[in-house]
Amino acid sequence: MSQSSQVQPPQVLGVPAPRLRRPFRPGSVLLPIYFILLLLPIYWMITMSLKTNAEIVSGFSLWPQAITFEHYQEIFTNPAWYTGYLNSLTYVAMNTVISLVIALPAAYAFSRYSFQGDKHLFFWLLTNRMAPPAVFLLPFFQLYQSVGLFDTHIGVALAHLLFNVPLAVWILEGFISGVPREIDETAYIDGYSFGRFFFRVFIPLVRSGIGVTAFFCFMFSWIELLLARTLTSVDAKPIAAVMTRTVSASGMDWGLLAAAGVLTIVPGALVIYFVRNYIAKGFALGRV
Amino acid sequence: MARIELDDLAHAYMPDPQKPEDYALRPMTMTWQDGGAYALLGPSGCGKSTLLNIISGLVRPSHGRVLFDGQDVTNLPTEARNIAQVFQFPVIYDTMTVHDNLAFPLRNRRVPEPEVRTRVAQVAELLELTGDLRNRASGLSADMKQKISLGRGLVRKDVAAILFDEPLTVIDPHLKWQLRSKLKQIHYELKLSLIYVTHDQVEALTFADQVVLMEGGEVVQAGTPQALFEEPEHVFVGYFIGSPGMNLLPCAVAPGGQGVQVDGQTYELPIDPDHLERARGRGSLTLGIRPEFLGCSNSPQPGAVQAHITRVEDLGNYKIATAVMGQHTVKAKLAEDAAILTGPGYLSFPPEQTKLYANSRIVR
Amino acid sequence: MLKTRNNKAWFLVLPVVLSVAFSAIIPLMTVINYSVQDILGPNRKVFVGLEWFQEVLRDPDLHGAFIRQLLFTMIVLAIEIPLGILIALSLPARGWKASLSLVLIALPLLVPFNVVGTIWQIFGRADIGLGGHFLASLGIDYNYATNPLHAWLTVILMDVWHWTPLVALLCYAGLRAIPEGYYQAAKIDGAKAWAVFRYIQLPKLGGVLMIGLLLRFMDSFMIYTEPFVLTGGGPGNATTFLSVYLTKLAVGQFDLGPAAAFSLVYFLIIQIVSFILYTVIQRNANPQAPRQETT
Numbered sequence: 001m002s003q004s005s006q007v008q009p010p011q012v013l014g015v016p017a018p019r020l021r022r023p024f025r026p027g028s029v030l031l032p033i034y035f036i037l038l039l040l041p042i043y044w045m046i047t048m049s050l051k052t053n054a055e056i057v058s059g060f061s062l063w064p065q066a067i068t069f070e071h072y073q074e075i076f077t078n079p080a081w082y083t084g085y086l087n088s089l090t091y092v093a094m095n096t097v098i099s100l101v102i103a104l105p106a107a108y109a110f111s112r113y114s115f116q117g118d119k120h121l122f123f124w125l126l127t128n129r130m131a132p133p134a135v136f137l138l139p140f141f142q143l144y145q146s147v148g149l150f151d152t153h154i155g156v157a158l159a160h161l162l163f164n165v166p167l168a169v170w171i172l173e174g175f176i177s178g179v180p181r182e183i184d185e186t187a188y189i190d191g192y193s194f195g196r197f198f199f200r201v202f203i204p205l206v207r208s209g210i211g212v213t214a215f216f217c218f219m220f221s222w223i224e225l226l227l228a229r230t231l232t233s234v235d236a237k238p239i240a241a242v243m244t245r246t247v248s249a250s251g252m253d254w255g256l257l258a259a260a261g262v263l264t265i266v267p268g269a270l271v272i273y274f275v276r277n278y279i280a281k282g283f284a285l286g287r288v
Numbered sequence: 289m290a291r292i293e294l295d296d297l298a299h300a301y302m303p304d305p306q307k308p309e310d311y312a313l314r315p316m317t318m319t320w321q322d323g324g325a326y327a328l329l330g331p332s333g334c335g336k337s338t339l340l341n342i343i344s345g346l347v348r349p350s351h352g353r354v355l356f357d358g359q360d361v362t363n364l365p366t367e368a369r370n371i372a373q374v375f376q377f378p379v380i381y382d383t384m385t386v387h388d389n390l391a392f393p394l395r396n397r398r399v400p401e402p403e404v405r406t407r408v409a410q411v412a413e414l415l416e417l418t419g420d421l422r423n424r425a426s427g428l429s430a431d432m433k434q435k436i437s438l439g440r441g442l443v444r445k446d447v448a449a450i451l452f453d454e455p456l457t458v459i460d461p462h463l464k465w466q467l468r469s470k471l472k473q474i475h476y477e478l479k480l481s482l483i484y485v486t487h488d489q490v491e492a493l494t495f496a497d498q499v500v501l502m503e504g505g506e507v508v509q510a511g512t513p514q515a516l517f518e519e520p521e522h523v524f525v526g527y528f529i530g531s532p533g534m535n536l537l538p539c540a541v542a543p544g545g546q547g548v549q550v551d552g553q554t555y556e557l558p559i560d561p562d563h564l565e566r567a568r569g570r571g572s573l574t575l576g577i578r579p580e581f582l583g584c585s586n587s588p589q590p591g592a593v594q595a596h597i598t599r600v601e602d603l604g605n606y607k608i609a610t611a612v613m614g615q616h617t618v619k620a621k622l623a624e625d626a627a628i629l630t631g632p633g634y635l636s637f638p639p640e641q642t643k644l645y646a647n648s649r650i651v652r
Numbered sequence: 653m654l655k656t657r658n659n660k661a662w663f664l665v666l667p668v669v670l671s672v673a674f675s676a677i678i679p680l681m682t683v684i685n686y687s688v689q690d691i692l693g694p695n696r697k698v699f700v701g702l703e704w705f706q707e708v709l710r711d712p713d714l715h716g717a718f719i720r721q722l723l724f725t726m727i728v729l730a731i732e733i734p735l736g737i738l739i740a741l742s743l744p745a746r747g748w749k750a751s752l753s754l755v756l757i758a759l760p761l762l763v764p765f766n767v768v769g770t771i772w773q774i775f776g777r778a779d780i781g782l783g784g785h786f787l788a789s790l791g792i793d794y795n796y797a798t799n800p801l802h803a804w805l806t807v808i809l810m811d812v813w814h815w816t817p818l819v820a821l822l823c824y825a826g827l828r829a830i831p832e833g834y835y836q837a838a839k840i841d842g843a844k845a846w847a848v849f850r851y852i853q854l855p856k857l858g859g860v861l862m863i864g865l866l867l868r869f870m871d872s873f874m875i876y877t878e879p880f881v882l883t884g885g886g887p888g889n890a891t892t893f894l895s896v897y898l899t900k901l902a903v904g905q906f907d908l909g910p911a912a913a914f915s916l917v918y919f920l921i922i923q924i925v926s927f928i929l930y931t932v933i934q935r936n937a938n939p940q941a942p943r944q945e946t947t
Contacts, residue, residue, distance in 0.1 A: 031742040034735075035756060041775045041813065042759060044782040048774060060785050102671055105664040113661035121665065123930060128676050129867075130922040132874050134898035135915035138908070139682035140675070162675045165668055170863075212825075223764040225877050240764040244881075254780065261767045268762020269755065276754045346836050366839040379837035381851045392851075396842040440841060 042265070049259035056254050071259035081260065084239035087153065088222065089267060091236065094157035096217040099168045100210060102161075107172035108202070112181060125166040137230045144231050153236045156228050160221045167220070168213045175209025211278035218271050222264075239264060290356040290370075290448035290481065292320040292343060297352035299338055305350070312338045314505045315352065320449075320483065320498075322357075325475050327496035328485045331528070335505040336485045340451050343483065344371045356448050372441040373451040377458060378433035382426040386417060389425050390439045397444075411439045414474065431459045435467070442474065449481035456491065468495055489529050493517075501525055517578070518641070523648045526576045532608070535582060535618040536645075537575040541568065548575060551614030555593045558639035563651045571647030577618075583636035584609045584620035584628060592634035600628055611635060686912035704913035714914060716889060717897035724804075724893060725872045728811045732868060733861065735812070736819025741853070743824055754824070757817045769881025772810040776882075796883060800890035803883050807891050810878055815871070819864045826860035827853060862933040866926055873922055894918060 048056060049071055050064040075081040109115070110122060140159065141150070149155030183205065187197040203210070229241040243260050299313040308314055313335045320326055328336040341347040343354060345366035353362045361369055372393070381389050390408045399407075412418045415435045420428070425436055434455060441450050452471075456464045472495060475482050486492050492499050493513040500510040501524070508522040509515075520526035526534030539548040541564050547556045548564075557575070567573055583589065584597065598617070599610040607622045611633055618635065622628060644651045687705070690698045708714055739757070744750045763771065776796050778784040787794040796806040830852065838848045876895035879885065885892035885900070892900070898918070902911035 028742070030738060031753075034739055035753075038756065038760065038813065038817075040782060041771045044775050045771050048780070056780055060780070062782075098671070102667040106668040109661035109664035112655060113658040114655040115657070115659045115661040115665075118661075121669070123927065125668065125672060126926065126930065127923050128672055130870050130874075130919060130926060131676075131680070132895055132898060132915050132918045132922075133876060134895050135683055135686070135902050135908070135911045136679050138902070139679035142682065143675075143678050158671065159675055161671050165672055167867075169668060219761050222762060223768075225765050240766050243770070244766055254774065257770060258774065261763075261770055264764050264767050265759060265762060269759060272755050272758040272762065276751045341836075344840065346839065367842050371840065373836070373840045375833050375837060377831070377833055379833050382855045383851060392843070392847075393841040396844065396847060437837070440837075 045258045045261050048254060049262045051255055053253060053255045068255075071255045072263075074256060075259055075263060081239075081242060084237060084242035085263065087232070087236050088228075088238040088240070091153040091156040091160070091228070091238070092218055092221045094153060095160045095164060095221045096214050098157060099161060099164045099217045100214060103165055103168035103172055103213070104203075104210075105198075107169045107176050108198070110169065110173045111176040112184070122169070125169060129163045129166055131162075133226045137226060140227065141230050149231075151232045151235045151237075156231050156236055156238070157221075159227045159231055160224060162227075163224075164217045164220055168217055171213045171216060172206065172209055175206045175212075179205050208278040211275045215271060215275045215278075219268065222268060291322045291358075292449060292481070292483075293355040293358070294318045294320075294343075295353040295355060297339075297342065297349050297354065299335075299342060299347065299349045299351065308505075311505050313342070313349070316507050318500070318507065318510065320481065323479045323481055325472070325482045325495060325497045326484065327492035327499045328483060328502060329487070329489060329492040329499055329528075330502035331487055334502045336487075336502050337453055339502070340373070340453055340483065340485050343449070344373045344451050345369045346373075370444075370446055370448045371451060372444055372447045372449075373453065374434075374437050374441040374455045376454040378430060378437045380425040380428075380433050380436050382424075384425055385421065386412075386423055386425050386428075386436055387421040389436050390417075390421075390443050393440050393444055407443050407445065411443045414442070415439050415470070431463050431467075434459055438467070438471075447480070449483055452482065452484045454486055455484075456486075464491075471495065489531075493529070501528065503528070519650075520576065520643065521650045523574055523576060523645050526578070526643070530578060530580075532579055532619050532621075534576045534578050537613065537616050537618065539573050539575045541573070548573070550575070550616065553614050555613075556591070557593065557637050557642065558591060559642060559644055560639070563644050567644055567646040567651045570651070574645040574648065576643040576645055577637055577641060579608070579619045579621040581638055581641035582618060582620040583638070584611060584622060584633060585636075586627075586629055586631065586633050588634050589636050592636040595633055595635045597628065597630050597633040600630055609633075683912045683915055686908050687916055688909075688913075690909055700909065704909040705917070708910045708914040708917065711910070711914075713889070714894075714897060717892050717894050720890075720892065721873060721894040724808070724811075724875070725869065727808055728815070728872050729865065729868055731808070731812050732816045732819050733865060736816050736864065737823050737854075737857065737861070739816065739820040740823030740827055741849070743820070745828070754821070757820055759817075760814050761817050761821075763814070765877035766881050768810060768814050769878045772806060772813075772878075773882050776806050798887050800887055803887060803891050807879050807882060810882065811872060811875065814878070815868060819861075819868065822860040822864045823857055826857045830856045859933065862929060866929045866933070869929065870922060870926060873925075 047063055050067045050069070051061075052066065052068050052070065055061070055065060110118060144150045144155050144159070149158065179202070183201065184197065187201050192201065225238070225240045228238040229244075232238065232241065239260065243257065243264075294316055296315055296317055297313065298311055298315040300311045302310055305311055328339060330336045338347060342349045345361070345364060345368075349362065353360055355361065356369070381392060384392070387408055390411055391404045394404045394407060408421070409418070412421055415438060417432075417435055417439060420432065425433065428436070438455060441452075456467060459467060468491065471482070471484075474480065484492070484495055486495075493516075497512065498510065499513055499516055501508050501516060503524050509520065509525045511519075516525055516529050520529065520534060523534070523536055527536060537550050539550045542549045542554040547554055548559065549555070559575075583592065585592070586597070593613070595611040595613045595618070597609055597611045601608045601610075602624070605624050607624060607626055607628065609620045609622055609628050611618050611620065613635065620635070688699060688701060690700045690703075743753050743757075760768070775781045775783045776794070778788040778794060784794055793799075794802055796803045834852045834856075835848065838852060843851070874895050875893055876899065879891045879893060880896055880899075883891045885896040889897075898911055898914060901907050901914070
C-alpha cells in the first residue's frame with residue numbers, strides 16, 4: 001500500500017466544483033414571458049379581491065382605484081368562510097402526516113426487499129390514482145357514511161390517502177434507493193435494532209425526500225375538491241366547497257370569490273417556500 | 289502536441305483572496321515539455337485537479353497566464369484549446385453505442401466519417417474494445433466505461449495534451465496495472481504529451497518521466513522520480529514519497545558547531561559543516577534520511593551512532609528495523625537476509641544521503 | 653441494486669395496503685354491482701348482465717366525449733412536456749433567483765381545482781377579465797362561453813398553466829442530479845448545446861419525464877372540475893370530457909348502471925395505458941440490471 005493515503009495536508013483548502021454555466025440555455029427570452037403568463041391570472045385575482053364589487057362590474061381598470069379589504073374582512077369574520085380554511089388545513093395536515101408515516105416503511109420495503117407479489121402490489125397501489133371520480137363518488141359517500149366517517153376531518157384525510165399514498169411510496173422509494181444499502185448493513189452490524197436504525201439513521205438521510213413527498217401530498221390533498229365535497233356537509237366542509245356554494249347562493253360576488261381564491265393560494269405558497277431548498281438541491285428520485 | 293507554460297499562474301475560488309491560504313493554487317511558473325509524460329502528485333485537496341482544469345480551460349485562473357507553444361490561451365474556452373481530458377469517474381453517453389461514444393469528439397468537430405471510422409477502430413484496438421463496439425455503452429461495467437472515457441481522450445489526433453484526472457480510481461487493482469502500462473505504451477508509441485493527476489505515488493512514479501509534487505496549493509518539487517526519491521527538496525517530498533517515508537528528525541546545531549543535537553543529545557553525524565553554517569538562522573532544522581539509506585546493525589560501525597532497536601519486521605523481500613534515537617523513532621529498510629535483532633544497535637548515516645532541512649527546505 | 657428476498661417485508665407494506673384497500677375495494681365492488689344491475693328503486697334491482705356495457709359502447713355521446721378526451725390529453729401532453737423541459741433548462745441553477753423561480757413556478761400547482769376554474773373564468777371574461785378585455789381591445793370577439801374553439805383554447809391554456817409547473821419541477825430536479833463531470837466531459841469532447849441536451853440531459857431526464865408523463869396522463873384523462881367550473885361542459889358538448897359526461901350521466905340523469913359500466917371501461921383504459929408507461933419506466937430504471945448479474 002502506498003503511504004500517501006494516510007497523508008493529510010496541513011490545511012485542506014476548500015476546493016468547490018468549478019463554476020460552469022449550464023451549456024444549454026434556450027430561455028433567456030422564454031422564461032420572462034412564461035413568468036408573466038404564469039403570474040398574470042394570479043395578479044388579476046389579487047387585484048379583483050381588492051376592488052369593490054361596484055368597481056369590478058362598472059368598468060375596467062388594471063389596478064384597484066380604491067383599495068378595499070372588505071372581502072378579506074368578510075372572510076376573516078364570517079365563520080362560514082374561515083372554518084372552511086381551518087377544515088381544509090386540518091384534513092390536509094392529517095393526510096400528509098398519515099401518508100408519510102405509512103408510506104415510509106412501505107417505500108423502504110419496496111426499495112430493499114423483494115417479496116411475494118411486490119411488483120403487482122406497487123402497480124395496484126398506483127391504479128388507485130386512476131379511478132374516474134364521477135361514479136365512484138356515490139359508493140364512497142355510502143361507505144363513509146356507513147362507517148361513521150362522513151363529515152369528519154379524518155374521513156377526508158383517509159379518502160385522500162387513496163391517491164396520495166401511492167405517489168408518496170413512489171417518490172420515497174426513489175429517494176431510499178439512492179441511499180446505499182451498506183449504510184443499513186453497517187448500522188445492523190453496529191447493533192442497531194431495526195426501529196432505532198430507522199429513526200436515528202435512516203430518516204435523517206432521506207430528509208429531503210420526506211420534504212418533497214410532504215409537498216406533493218399537501219398539494220394534491222389541498223387542491224382536491226370532489227371527494228372532499230362529497231364526504232362532508234357542515235363540520236368538515238373544505239374551503240373550496242364553501243366557495244362554490246356561497247357564490248351560487250348569493251349571485252356573483254366576484255370580489256369575495258377572488259379574495260377567497262387568493263387565500264387558498266397562501267398556505268401552498270408557504271409550503272413551497274419551506275421545501276424550495278429540497279427541490280433546488282435536486283431530488284434525485286433515485287431513477288435519474 | 290504542444291509545450292505548455294504556466295506563467296505566474298494562481299487561482300482562488302473566492303472573489304477577493306487576502307492570505308496565501310485563500311488560494312487553491314499559489315503562484316507558480318512552470319514549463320511542461322512537448323511529448324513528456326508528467327504526473328501531478330499530491331494529497332487530496334492540494335490543488336492538482338484545479339491546475340488540471342485550468343490547463344484544460346474548465347476553470348479560468350484568477351491570476352497569471354497559460355501558454356500553449358508560446359500562444360496565450362488563458363481566455364480561450366475548452367473547445368478552442370485542443371485538449372483532451374479524462375475524468376476520475378467514467379462519463380459515457382448512455383444512449384450511444386461504444387462506437388458512437390468514441391466517435392463523439394470527432395463528429396462534434398466535423399471530422400469526415402471515413403476518418404472517424406478508422407480512428408475509432410484504431411483506438412478500440414489499442415484499448416481492446418473492438419469486440420464491444422456495437423454494444424450500448426450504458427450496460428457495461430465501470431472499468432469498461434472508463435476505458436471508453438480513455439478512448440474518447442485518445443481518439444483525437446491533434447490534441448495539445450491529454451490530461452488524466454485520477455482516471456484509474458474506479459478500476460479494479462489488477463486492471464489498474466494493465467491500463468497503466470497500456471497508457472505508458474501509448475505514450476511511447478504516439479509521443480503524446482500526457483499530464484496525469486494522482487494521489488498515488490506508485491502510480492505517479494511508475495507512469496511519469498517528470499513528477500510534480502504539490503501540497504497546499506503549491507508545487508513543492510518537480511523532477512524525475514529518481515530526483516524526488518534521492519534529493520527531496522522539501523520535507524513533505526521526503527515524507528510523501530517512499531514507503532515508509534523519509535526519517536525526519538527535528539534537530540539543532542550542537543553547541544560546538546560540530547554535529548547536531550537530537551532531543552538534547554549530541555550526535556556526531558557526517559553533515560557538511562558548510563551546510564550547518566548556512567542553515568544557521570533560517571528557522572528550525574530537520575535531519576532527513578531515507579530508510580533505504582540508513583544503516584542499522586547490532587555491532588558498532590565506524591561513524592555509527594548508538595540507538596535502541598525496538599522492532600524488526602520481516603516483510604518478505606526486505607526487513608524494516610525500528611530504532612529509537614532520543615525520543616524519536618527511525619526506520620531502516622534492510623535486505624531480507626540482514627542479521628538484525630532487537631536490542632542495542634548502531635545507526636550509520638551515509639554523508640551523501642543525509643539531508644539537512646531548514647524551515648522544511650533543503651540546505652545545500 | 654440486488655434486493656434481499658424477504659416476505660416479512662409485507663409487514664412494512666401492510667399499513668399502506670390496508671389504508672388504500674379500505675377506500676378502494678368496497679367502492680369498486682359497488683361500482684361493479686351497479687354496472688350489472690338496473691336500479692329501479694331503493695329496493696328494486698334487476699340483474700342485467702353485460703347489457704349496460706353493450707349500451708355504453710354504442711352510445712354516440714360517449715364516443716364523442718371519448719374522442720374529445722383523447723384529443724385534449726394528447727394536446728396538453730404535447731404542450732406541457734416539451735414546455736416543462738424548456739422551462740427547467742432555462743431556470744437558474746442556484747442562488748436566490750433559483751429559489752424565487754421555484755416558488756413562483758409552483759404557485760399554480762397549489763391552487764385548488766375549482767379555484768383554477770374560477771381564476772380563468774374571471775380572467776377570460778371580456779367584461780371584467782384582463783385576458784378577455786385585452787383580446788377584446790385587439791378586436792377579437794373572444795367568448796369561451798359561446799364559441800367552442802375559444803372554450804377549447806381556454807381549457808387547454810388553463811391546463812397548461814396549471815400543470816406545466818409539475819413537469820418543470822420534476823425536470824428541474826432531474827437536471828440538478830446530473831453530475832458536473834458530464835458537462836465538463838462534453839466541453840472537452842467539443843459538444844454543442846444541442847448535443848449536450850440530446851445526449852446528456854434528455855437521457856438523464858428519462859426517469860423523471862416518465863413519472864411526469866404518467867401523472868399528467870392519468871390526471872388530464874380524468875379532468876373534471878376545471879372545465880366544469882369554467883364552461884360547464886359547453887358550449888353545447890364542446891368541452892364535455894369523459895368525466896364531465898359521466899357526471900351528467902350518473903348524477904344528472906341518474907343512469908347509474910351505464911355510468912358505472914363506462915366508469916369501469918374508462919378505469920381499464922387508464923390502467924392499460926399507465927401500465928405500458930409504467931413498464932417502460934421500470935425498464936428505463938435498470939437497463940443494465942440483467943447484464944450486471946451475469947458479469
